[in-house]
Amino acid sequence: MKLTNTHIEKLYKFTKKHYVEYYDVQTELVDHLANDIESICTENPRLTFEQARDTSFKKFGVFGFMNVVEKKQSQMTKKYFKIIFKFAKEWFQLPKIVLTILLFTGFYQLQNTSNAYTVYVTVFGFVFIAQVILTIINARTLKKEFNLTQKKWLFKNIINVQGLIQTAFISIYSFQYFFPNNAKEFLVMADFRKAFSAFFITFIVIFGYITLIVIPKKAEELLAETYPEYKLV
Structure with missing residues (x-):
């Protein structure tokens, strides 16, 4: 047949x-x-x-089909994080490494001031809230697109919704785990802990920039690379 x-x-x-x-x-x-x-x-x-x-x-x-769907979702999620770290690696190469060093130095020096903990929490909070807001906006946009095309794309959903949710909660878990719980503890950290904290908050800023700005701008290009048929939809 x-x-x-x-x-x-x-x-x-x-x-x-x-x-x-x-x-x-x-x-x-x-x-x-x-x-x-x-x-x-x-x-x-x-x-x-x-x-x-x-x-x-x-x-x-x-x-x-459940196992196939789960396997595909895991595969696409790994692809998403590989893309994030691919863009993140660029920040540790010239010329972006200069900006990365300036950010790190600024956050490290900031730890000698009394309001350092407040600034760190504010920066992290801003990135986290921006990810949550963008997730809600993107979810609504995808719903509208589905109503028009009757098609959902797994990788597109991960880029716009699932990926942002996961990165947001990975970030908040890491922040709670690696950082002191109050301003007093923050000020008396050892030099190594201060350097690590400065590196981590620098990475959070870069991570946020990539997930909130870089990847959304390149979303259509990434989708077309992943699905040749996406161009025809």
């Missing part, structure tokens, strides 16, 4: 019915199912399309 466009459309509906909401994941599954169905029908020509489809689906086990 050679599958027709009608069969392919049915497979898209089938994956969606089985809780695969992202178009890119649906496409991968549809390609796999289509090839498998054709092989099954070659071996047993008496089977109908639906019977061959169900036979293929059973190969995914009791959890159906």
Whole structure:
């Protein structure tokens, strides 16, 4: 059996019915199912399309497509963080390394002042709140796009929503773990702890700049690299 466009459309509906909401994941599954169905029908020509489809689906086990979706989500999340660290590495090369050193030096010297803890908390709070606000705005934008196109893209969702949520909470966890709990403790830190704190808050600023400004600006380019078919949507 050679599958027709009608069969392919049915497979898209089938994956969606089985809780695969992202178009890119649906496409991968549809390609796999289509090839498998054709092989099954070659071996047993008496089977109908639906019977061959169900036979293929059973190969995914009791959890159906869930494992595939989770694996794909993990893969795309890793890709997102690799992109972040790729851009972050640029800040430790010329000419951006100069600005990085100035930021680090400024934060380190700031620790000798009485209001250092307040400034650190304010900087971190600003980055965290900006990430939360952008997450809400992006989630609404994606919802509007879905209403127009009826397509969701996993990597686009990670770039605009899931990635920001994860980086925000990773940041707040790290801040609570690595920094003193009050201004008094902050002022009496040893030199190594001060240097580490200055480095960490510098990284938070750079990290925030990348997630809030750099990646959103390059989002369409990154999506087109990840999904060649995205250009056609």
